[in-house]
Amino acid sequence: MKLSVVHINSQQGSESYTKLVNEVFDKYKRPDTEIVHRWAKLKRAADTVFGYPYALNAVDVVHNISEAGRDGVDGCMVACTGDPGVIEARTLVDVPVVGPWEASLHLASMYAYRFGVITVEDRAWAEVCHSLVAKSGLLGRCAGVQRIDIPSAEAFTDGFTNPEKVAAELDKQAHKLVDQGATAIVLGSAGLSTIASAAGYTQVSGLDVPVFDALVIGLKTLEMRVDLTSKGGLLPTSRAGYTKRFADKDADRVRSLFGL
Template sequence: MKLQIVHINSERGSEPYFEMFNRTMERVKRPDTELLHRWAKLRRATDVVYAYPYLLNGVAVLHELTEAAETEDIDGAMMACTGDPGLVEARSLLDVPVVGPWEATLHTAATYGYKFGVITVQEKGWQEYCHSLVVKYGLEGRCAGLVGIDISSYDAFSRGFTEPDFVVEEVAKQAQRLVDMGASAIAVGSAGLSTIIADAGLNRVPGVDVPIFDALTVGVKTLEMRVDLTQKAGLPVMGRSGLYTRFEPEEAKRVRYQCGF
């Protein structure tokens, strides 16, 4: 199967990140799964900890997904961002399964423990956004707590991709903190942090059987399952009777033109 992944960081300058990402995906994806890559317009992933660039980047992600669905023979699509930018809109436009890695990870974590905890970046704005999605996805009552790492995003996502040990140690420390708060599963609410810990093999809290989920792995594996459920079990791509009612391609082109895209 061919899965389209849209990244929120630029292709150039992010080589260490993609090396880590590709190593993880080669390890976890099915042998017959091919990942296709596109990149949104922003040049700094750290921009999206702010609401305005996050909104604009969500539109860019959505347009990349839409163009891929129109021009490539893809079986499914995912945005490589734990803010799930453009998820609802993409599901209304694309006629293939679309997975938001954060939605998938939160629901997966909830099947591993009655209470899960969330680790994300240091910036308060993104912490609150991650929590707002916990609420949006109906899992607030299952969340034992949300904590940020004690490292700036600048340090974590620059030096952390070439010297990852200090980031891995910090995530492990915060995971133990969440276990002490009552969490039996940990969800990492950052694509960058997810990539670093997955490449390092940090998949459980040291010394205790509490899983730590990197969102991109869960997203891709969930997308593989969703494609199988459509292609092999005959289930529809989405439930089209409500929020994800199909917005037909010709109407989408009209709206894009009217809005100057």
């Protein structure tokens, strides 16, 4: 199967991160899975914690997924735990579209009665993670949200070459969440997820508590969703409500109105 993974940053400047993502994905993906990467236009990762650039970037993500669907991929995923544009993109393609955060939260709630979230140092993004837990209807199952103490600029530079350092910080925050009642940990950041997997961090030290890399969970969920559609005849998503299919000709018409 051919899957499209849409990143929320531009390709230029993301080379070391993309390399690490591929190394992690190669460990988990099926042998017959081909991954095609696409990139949005946003150049500064720091912009993603602000509402305005995040909203504009989400539109770019939607268009990337739409184009990938027209190019004939079997499924699409956005490589961001904010799941930007996922619901809207589902209205434009005839293949499954997965948000890794939604998939990870629901899987964690199957593994444990209460899960905890670890995310980046930025307070704004921690609030986004918390709001999406609420949107998923799982707030009562969430023991808390912990931010790492390493600034993002450091975590996402040194972390790609020295993932063990960041993994140690993740483990410190994970123990705090376990003390708050969490028995599973979800990583609320694509970058932190990739770093954790690169370091082999899948379980809280000294405890039988699983740690979920959101991108890996998203990828494996997408493979399953593609199988359910291609082999089982299941619809890629519900077409009875908000995700009713929006015709390609109408999507082109609307794009032209906005000069896109």
